[in-house]
Amino acid sequence: MGGEQSREETRYVSDDKKLQDAIDKERERLKEEKYRREKERQTKKLEAYLEKQIPKLQNYEFGNSLGKDAFSSIPCSDMKVIKIVVFGPTGAGKSCFINMVQHVVEGRSFEQCNAQTQSTGKEGTIHLESHLNNYNFRLLDTRGFFEERTYMSELDSILSGGIKVDELIKRDTDNMQGRVSPTASQVSSLADRVHGLICVLDYDDPRFNMYNDRMKEYRKQFKKEGYSPVSVVVYKSHGDIPDEEAKERTAEAASAIGSPIDRTFILRNHIASSEKEVTVPSKVALIQALETALIGAEMYVKIKKLADTKNRKKTDMTLDKFLKEARARHGWKDDDVTNIKETFNKNDIYDLASLKLFWPDIKDDVKKWGVRLFLGKELERTDVH
Ligand SMILES: Nc1nc2c(ncn2[C@@H]2O[C@H](COP(=O)(O)OP(=O)(O)OP(=O)(O)O)[C@@H](O)[C@H]2O)c(=O)[nH]1
Ligand SMILES: [Mg+2]
Numbered sequence: 001m002g003g004e005q006s007r008e009e010t011r012y013v014s015d016d017k018k019l020q021d022a023i024d025k026e027r028e029r030l031k032e033e034k035y036r037r038e039k040e041r042q043t044k045k046l047e048a049y050l051e052k053q054i055p056k057l058q059n060y061e062f063g064n065s066l067g068k069d070a071f072s073s074i075p076c077s078d079m080k081v082i083k084i085v086v087f088g089p090t091g092a093g094k095s096c097f098i099n100m101v102q103h104v105v106e107g108r109s110f111e112q113c114n115a116q117t118q119s120t121g122k123e124g125t126i127h128l129e130s131h132l133n134n135y136n137f138r139l140l141d142t143r144g145f146f147e148e149r150t151y152m153s154e155l156d157s158i159l160s161g162g163i164k165v166d167e168l169i170k171r172d173t174d175n176m177q178g179r180v181s182p183t184a185s186q187v188s189s190l191a192d193r194v195h196g197l198i199c200v201l202d203y204d205d206p207r208f209n210m211y212n213d214r215m216k217e218y219r220k221q222f223k224k225e226g227y228s229p230v231s232v233v234v235y236k237s238h239g240d241i242p243d244e245e246a247k248e249r250t251a252e253a254a255s256a257i258g259s260p261i262d263r264t265f266i267l268r269n270h271i272a273s274s275e276k277e278v279t280v281p282s283k284v285a286l287i288q289a290l291e292t293a294l295i296g297a298e299m300y301v302k303i304k305k306l307a308d309t310k311n312r313k314k315t316d317m318t319l320d321k322f323l324k325e326a327r328a329r330h331g332w333k334d335d336d337v338t339n340i341k342e343t344f345n346k347n348d349i350y351d352l353a354s355l356k357l358f359w360p361d362i363k364d365d366v367k368k369w370g371v372r373l374f375l376g377k378e379l380e381r382t383d384v385h
Helices: 002-058 094-106 152-159 208-214 216-225 243-257 280-307 309-315 319-330 334-346 352-365 369-381
Strands: 082-087 129-131 137-141 196-202 230-235 264-268
Touching: 002 094, 002 280, 082 094, 082 152, 082 280, 094 129, 094 137, 094 196, 094 230, 094 280, 137 280, 152 216, 196 208, 196 243, 196 280, 208 216, 208 243, 216 243, 230 243, 230 280, 243 264, 264 280, 280 352, 319 334, 319 352, 319 369, 334 352, 334 369, 352 369
Parallel strands: 082 137, 082 196, 196 230, 230 264
Antiparallel strands: 129 137
């Protein structure tokens, strides 16, 4: 009798276990199904984004990124083509990035893409190359640097239009024939200057964490000039990279270049990777990097135009006056004002338009949160765009 009961119990227990296993399995299946559907939904959303944004880039006209209103009171008939320089350490993937843009935006096959890369023992970029020449924005490919500290004056010459497209970017250290690249003093008109910057860094670069220190002068210079650089981190490895690691790398790139995290993008170098087909997330990162660089480039033009004496009357509210009025309204103390002024100096902010533009990047330097909050609100009230 006792034996029969225990057999019965065992049967129940084993039935229970089977049932539980089946439930667990079903739960797992539903979870996977939900994940798959969510991923599909995300991909569809990204594809829809690309379908909309790629033609927008192809049809880009100056002013489109900030909206025509942004330039309504600023004469801009001289501005037809936006120039964006792609710079960064040698071998980082600048030329591959440009070729991927050609592939995605111009629809070229990789064989038809013509930024000179380091592939099969070739030297890489040595001339200033202009790409995307059928559009109203161009990407300028530059010669990579080894020692970033000594590279600033060369980059300056490129930014100011001193080095022209197709010219050799000649260095003192070269054994090549040709003149050394001119210096920044040979400045061109605003239309001929460079308006935007994209810095490409290699995900696996062992020097990655050194750039924050080494590129300090660049950051300062960019800010002073009114540039809003974009960073692109490229990796060659196959498969997904861990989220945490990617976050860390993008944060490092952002602080090295002085571009906030929302101006920093990460994507695979599909030309150098075994995964040749450019994935939807890579395309999205690439397009977003371009769009963000164009916004930054238009902001640069706007700052330069506003700073132009002819337009000075539009910025009649000087930084000092703005601060004085805000102080009177909020009763800030001497220390607070000193801290604000130090923040402006440290970040090379000399006029209200630049302050408004760079406020999200610099606001954390204002120590007191209350002062920070109201300074932000005061800025929102100003009509300098
Ligand atoms: N497999 C493969 N790898 C490539 C190819 N082209 C470039 N690479 C690799 O991709 C990496 C980036 O190359 P580039 O885009 O030329 O680098 P870069 O930053 O333009 O280099 P510089 O112009 O010399 O400063 C390097 O490690 C190259 O060896 C290619 O066609 N096939
Ligand atoms: Mg190159």
